[in-house]
Amino acid sequence: MKLPDYDPQRIEAKWQRIWEERGAFHASDGDRSREKYYVLEMLPYPSGTLHMGHMRNYTIGDAVARYKQMRGYNVLHPMGWDAFGLPAENAAIKNGTHPRDWTNANILEFRRVLKRFGFSYDWRREISTCDPDYYKWNQWLFLRMLEKGIAFRKKSKVNWCPDCVTVLANEQVIDGFCWRHETTQVEIRELEQWFLRITAYSDRLLEDMAQLEAGWPERVLVMQRNWIGKSKGALVKFDVARMEGLALEVFTTRIDTIYGASAILLSAEHPKLKALLEQVPGNSGMAAQLKAMGQKSMRAADIATAEKEGFFTGRFAVNPFSGDHVPIWVANFVLAEYGTGAVMCVPAHDQRDYEFAGKYRLPVKIVVERATGAPLRADRMEEAFTEHGRLVQSGPYTGLTSAEALEKMAADAQSKGFGEAQTTYRLKDWGISRQRYWGTPIPVVYCQKDGIVPVPDNQLPVRLPENVTITGQGQSPLASVPEFVNTNCPKCGGHARRETDTMDTFVDSSWYFYRYADPHNDAAPFDKEKVRYWFPIDQYVGGITHAILHLLYSRFFCKVMRDLGLVDHDEPIARLFTQGMVQKGGVAMSKSRGNVVGAIEMADKYGCDTGRMYTLFAAPPGKDLEWSEQAIEGSSRFLNRVYRLVEKHAPRLHGVAIDLNSQTDLSKCTPKEKILVRKTHQALKRVTNDFEVRWHFNTSVAVIMELVKELQTQEPLDRDVSPVILKRVLTVLALMLAPMTPHVAEELGEMLALAGGIGRGRWPVYREDLTREEQIEVIIQINGRLRGKILVEENLGEDETLDRALKDPRISVLIDGKTVAKTVVVVKKLVNIVLR
């Protein structure tokens, strides 16, 4: 008799309804009776269609959330929408829809899909960043930062994407191209912008990484560390010869090489260049060269590969250490934005300087000698010697090691008044002004009399006006809405103009996870006590693409909020997991590539549990996964097999009482039962371990598959297997499946009459301790010498025996006093002993 397959559509709808009615995933704030667990997936930008790449992220988070719930935790597992952003405006231009309508329609669809998958979200806490109840608190936080001087306005060179028609943060520029428009070169423009002073937090962002080392992927920390780019060095002042009062400041990390300086190099945009070139004969030619160079330096993309070029300014600078006069050059490879925009050129000990000196015949003077080996010779060098060593030809510092010199020379420079030790960072302040409509309005007004005036808290939120024409023609769309722009100054009551730029949407996502703790608070961004209860986030799950942007900004916001007294922790996220992408045809799924596997289509065809199982099974969660229409059939077949197996045996098990907390007495078991009990416990142990420490859910699935296979091999299960044992085994099987394929698991639980269903506190516990009777004593000898003695678990199948180590005459193994055949278990333990 062939049993019918399970009907995923029916049971998925059924259990989703039941969960909803029970409020099964409602987190309770401040519950002290249970340990809390906050698991979060990165909130999606609602655009396009949800595909299996998204679903993988949510499936991993959901499996962890459900597992932790089954372990008895008070789990917070929320979902929301990163709803502001450019695509809404582009759609508005293209289709004539309002960005709000377009976004809301997308949210509706996204919510429908996520509900269709039955993820265990507490939907009461759903947030949307374009909701005035949410962005009000963006504005509120901005005003607090304004008060503290963290938010400030300055005119500066900014990255401008002609396709986005807006400014980009440094973090949004990749090799000179826009992060959204991979083929659009970013232009440099000079604009008045709002900035957040993230640089004030450079050191704390670095130092607090120590707290993240246990829970964050190493490479994310490395990327952030590189991005902050801290370097310790010194500032040294070179006077310009024959120009009273004019001096050039140089930043160097290698002050120990200063006696080898052959020149001073300035960037083409150096502020003192103009003064320097006055009265120099032939400076008109230089102006032309400068202009050419300046234009080139705007094209950040090809700087790294460009040929080194420069010209002599006609001026000299005085090395304050040696008194040498060195020529001042302008060089194209000197970065204006880093350090002071001026560097010393030490050809012998810096590769770039070496190349530059070679081209323009500047002298190469060796001032650091390597510790061992033949002395360096300037005429024999093929590249610069950039390592530390011992100083030569360096006046009073000759003979010191580089390390000693670095310290002493910086200190001397300070005491003699021509320099000081200094640390510089690659990190720059975060420009948040965007000349776009669909974002949070920046809550300030400009008054002729009072200047920049913050909007008072009681006038928040500054709402986005509804009737706006979005043309995509540059300048903020809000500027063309007189009702919005024209307002009264909160201070003097006179006429004032509102700020028409909106905030970078990364502001929205830098603190959203706090709002989940208290999503409907209208008096504050959140209640401090609730946040204290839930934070830090125990597990954050998302893509590696946010390694710098979102995650660095979030850490920054946390620290600012801590300084504002809003939170009392240093870091918002205790553990981070970066899952791999889902690919089709070797590339990430994306609408533009046309290789997406739609989540709804997949669920309609196979059921969402099959999709969940496949994404967990096909690869470990950290690796990229190639979607295979063929391979997913395997997951589908497996779920059908389990379903039919339980369906077949369940009727016989009705009314059989089991107690999962009691231990089975193996000595009273039939051999068949013994095997089943053992296999079940082994599987449980492995799955538990996968969830607790390993995060290899593919092996969890494999191990459950093995158990099912074993059950099938042991058929007929109504012979030599008591109903109690069988029911226990099948129940544990259903419980193990629950985090991964929750609907199927619930259905199995119902068939087995599992009282109360699958929920909080239901995760079964495997046995750790064995009685003496279940163990055997193993003695290992090598060359007749005792190497160890250990008690091991009695081996299960005698057929699993034997092996090579035994054939080695030097090794003998005694089990319970006799030299015998060994099992795998024994051999494994043996190794440990031998090594000890």
Place this chain on the structure above:
RNA sequence: GCCCAAGUGGCGGAAUUGGCAGACGCGCUAGCUUCAGGAGCUAGUUCUCGCAAGGGAGUGGAGGUUCGAGUCCUCUCUUGGGCACCA
């Protein structure tokens, strides 16, 4: 150039501390079932020699440590990722 990760069957991938390499799944082969297709079930499936029993080789490559290495050490090659005139 610098830093990080990874190289295992036809494919995705197992192998928790060094101890049966290839679990589990896909695909493929044969058989049963079926009018047929599909689905299901059974058996097989690292390569190689052999009708067979059985033998040999094998975790990118070369050395090393060890009774024993996919795993540890040294060197090397390849692929992926990050950073890249940051002085």
